[in-house]
Amino acid sequence: MRPRSRWRALEIIGSTLCFALVVGGLIAIDPRVREQVTSQISSQSFSTWGGRLTAAIPVLVEVARSQSIDHAPMVVFGLVAVVLVLFLLRT
Numbered sequence: 001m002r003p004r005s006r007w008r009a010l011e012i013i014g015s016t017l018c019f020a021l022v023v024g025g026l027i028a029i030d031p032r033v034r035e036q037v038t039s040q041i042s043s044q045s046f047s048t049w050g051g052r053l054t055a056a057i058p059v060l061v062e063v064a065r066s067q068s069i070d071h072a073p074m075v076v077f078g079l080v081a082v083v084l085v086l087f088l089l090r091t
Contacts, residue, residue, distance in 0.1 A: 022064075
């Protein structure tokens with residue numbers, strides 16, 4: 001594996017883990033998201049996962065929006081921290 005492709009793979013893995021962490025946090029915090037996820041997982045038909053995912057995305061977006069409004073100072077702090085880490089990694 002070339003060095004650049006290794007970094008690319010690590011970036012993809014890191015992005016996937018961060019997305020899973022955010023969704024997991026939303027599931028842990030908000031009962032609306034928890035209900036959607038448990039209802040989607042508890043049904044036995046896995047053939048309509050695409051439809052179920054598209055139905056759950058608006059709920060996730062609305063919850064993320066309301067949580068970010070409720071906790072605006074922490075969101076700003078987190079965004080600044082991410083930007084600083086990105087600048088630190090680039091140098």
